[in-house]
Amino acid sequence: MQVRLSDQFWQPKVRQTALATIPYQWKALNDEIEGAEPSHAVENFRIAAGEQTGTFYGMVFQDSDVAKWIEAAAYSLRQYRNPQLEGVIDAVVDLMGRAQQPDGYLNTYYSVAEPDKRWTDFAFGHELYCAGHLIEAAVAYYESTGKRTFLDIMCRYADYIDRIMGPESERTHLYCGHEEIELALAKLYRTTQEERYLKLCRHFIEERGKQPSFLKDDPGFGFQFKDRWFELDYHQAHAPVREQETAEGHSVRAMYLYAAMADLAIAYGDDTLTAALRKLWDHVTSKRMYITGGLGSQEHGERFTLDYDLPNDTAYTETCASIGLVMLASRMLRLEMDSRFGDVMERVLYNGVLSGMSLDGTRYFYVNPLEVHPAVAQYRYDMQHVKTERVPWFGCACCPPNIARLLASLDTYFFTQDEAEIAMHLYGANESSFQVRGQKISLRTDTRYPWDGTIQVRVQVDAPTDCxxxxxxxxxxxxxxxxxxxxxxxxxxxxxxxxxxxRRTWTDGDEILLHLPMVVERIESNPKVHENAGKVALQYGPIVYCLEEADNGADLTDISLAEDAELVAEYREDLLGGTVVLTGEGLRSEEHSWRGELYRPVNRQKNGVRITAVPYAYWGNRQPGEMTVWIREK
Known part of the structure; x- marks a missing residue:
């Protein structure tokens, strides 16, 4: 299967990722971005390789930032060949090879900062997590270039892990507090066809949640916190995976686990894992997901809390969690083709993922709230260290390279193929080709989606093809x-x-016209989501909208919509790089009518006011100000 995007929505973002974001992030990893929080990630490898002296700097999982960057760069090379970028990656790979220990171990934190504490903190040490991201990067680089050096380095690391961990009695029966190695081992198996890697993936997944849990005795368990939010459920270790029915704990960890469970279910045809995933999927998407596809409502623990606990202004919704949900949705579609998985994948991509990066690809959100009041947000940042304006880089920089690797590989999410059936899950102009029973079938898709729902697909075949x-x-x-x-x-x-x-016998020149009419819709939430009582959100096609102070002035919570107010969708070439905006009449209090009062008898007199709503994913690209997704309805 080959897919080349050519649309006016995603393709410019993919191109920008390759030509602007990836070079920018390389500079950030090398501490060359003025005003950005330092990374030191590449320098850590230089120290570990003995190229220079110094001390480790950054998070214990700093290696993963470099790994995700290489993975993003590797994907970008498939469509934008870049010998200079390849040379940079080759140099980093060579550096990693020199930093690798004789037994295959590769981790700069434990090689430089605490060499005597290797494999002592599975709760928060992130050793297997970092190994997983390095493996994924190596697989991506091999598949994009055919170069084996990085893959061989990581196979040596995976072989070392397999020698000391696994189900056999002489090996340690452990797993990482932060899931990721499982995803990587499944990919490594698919690339190398080495069965040991898939068996080790299965061990890590099936060992998780067995009681009593070794994590309780792990020195790092509970980290610096000793409260209910950092118990076993934080690590999805409170029960064996097949017995888990509710999404608990750290939202990114949960998504990576569920995605790996899906990989395992696909590889082994394991219906018990698939059944567990259906329950977990239903719980996530019906009780603990924001309208944007954001996950994880609480900053403390970056985690799920309770059913329907979806506050807007304190929403954490880490960008990485949305990316994890996209990964899960795409795998669920491979397990069973059901539009509820594709619908969520689309929702998250257009809203919860894209909001994590600025339109120019160089500033980022770690958290993605659905309501912002700048002064309050600044106070909460001082207290909780949660930024609500995009910044050049983070000290904990997991999200920027994560969104880069997703966008650089976006073409892989549009289609799946099952023998003689081709399924289109996402819509955008593209040229794609498939092999069906030895015959090549090509599809040329033309559309202005997501701004317009007309999708034209032309079929090209050399001979009539039944599929x-x-x-x-x-x-x-x-x-x-x-x-x-x-x-x-x-x-x-x-x-x-x-x-x-x-299903038919397709001949050359056949044309399919799919029409998905788009209208402005008001969306309400379940009454159990108390924060949204009496409020609606606006949606046009797959796009969720918000009000920004830049268009509507301050005090956005004072704006309401009459039940019969007409809202019109209009494409604006001059705004936010070209976008559909929603305009209409709203209502708000008379200016200055409060005269300094905090409370007063109800005054229902409201003035008409013109409102403009823009895509939520694009908020925060102009001057700082208020923002809200949910609007009161009068």
Whole structure:
């Protein structure tokens, strides 16, 4: 399968990631960005390799920043060949090879800062987590360039881990507090076909949650916190994975675990894992997910809390958690093609993921709140260290290279193929090709999605080819329609689990026209989400909108919408790089009518005011100010 994006929404972002974001992030990793928090990540490898003297600097998992950057750069090389960038990666790989210990171990923190404490802190030491990201980077670089050096380095590391950990009685029965190695081992298995790696992946997943848990005796357990939020459920270690029915703990860790469980279920055809994942998926998306696809409502522990506990102005919703949900959704689609997985993947990509990076690709959010009041946010930052304005880099910089690797590999999320069925999950102009029973079938997709719901697909084949092409019918679309060669298709007869399957013998020049009408919709939340009582959010197609102070002035919480107020969608070429905005009439209190009072008898007199809503993903790209997704309805 080959997919080349050519649309006007995603392709410029992918190109910018390759040509601007990745070079910028390399400078950040080398402490060359003025005003950015220092990284020291590359220098740590130089110290570990003996190239220079010094002390380790940064988080215990600082190596993973370099790993994710290499992975993003590797993906970018598939579409934008760059010998200079390849040379930079080769130099880093060579550096890693020299930093690797004779037994295969590779971790700069434990090689430089605490060489006598290797494998002593599984709760927060992140050794296997860092190993996982390095393995994923090595696989990506090998697949993009065919160069084996990095892959061989990481195979030596994986072989070393496999020698000391695993289900056998003579090995340690442990797992990492932060899941990631499991995903990497599944990828390494698919690349090398070495069965040991998949077996080790299964061991780490199936060992998790067994009681009594070794984590309770781990010196790092509880970290500096000793409270309910850092118990076993924080690590998803409170029960064996097949017995877990609710999403608990650190939201990124949870998503990485669930995605790895899906990899394992796919590899082994394990229906028990699939059944567990269905329950976890339903719980996440029906009780603990924001409308943007954000996950993890609490800063303390970066974690899930209680069902329907989805505060807006204190929402944590780490960018990495949204990325993890995309990874999970794409794997669920491989387990079973159901549009509820594709719908969430789309929701998260267009809203919860894109909000994590500025339009120019060089400033980032770690947290993604749904309501911001700058003075209050600054106070909370002073107290909680949560930034609500995009910044050049973070001391804990997991999110910037993570979003880069997702965007650089975005083409891999658009389609799946199962023998003689091709499924289109995401929509955007692209050229794609597939092998079906030895025949090549190419699809050329033209669309202005997500600003317009008309999608035209032209089929190119050398000879008539029998196969099915399936299209996701988004849950937000009320009146979809499909035509094949100008003839309407009865959707009732071909839609199963939200996908319209068109099976026929395709000939060269066949044309499919998918029409997904987009209208402005008001969305309400479950009444149990108390913060949103009496409020609505605005959505157009897959895009969630917000009000910003830049367009509507301050005191956004004073704005309300009349039930019958008309809202109009209009494309603005001159705003935020080109976007659809929503405009209409709102209501707000008379200016200066309060006269310094804190309370008064109810005054229902409101003035009409013109409001403008912009995509949530694009907020914070102008001057700082208030923002809100949920708007009171009068």
């Amino acid at each position: 099915a092409i399936a299209f996701r019918i988004p849950a937000w679309c009320r009146q979809p329609s499909i035509q094949v060669n100008g003839e309407p298709v009865a959707l009732d007869a071909i839609v199963t689990r939200g996908y319209a399957r068109i």
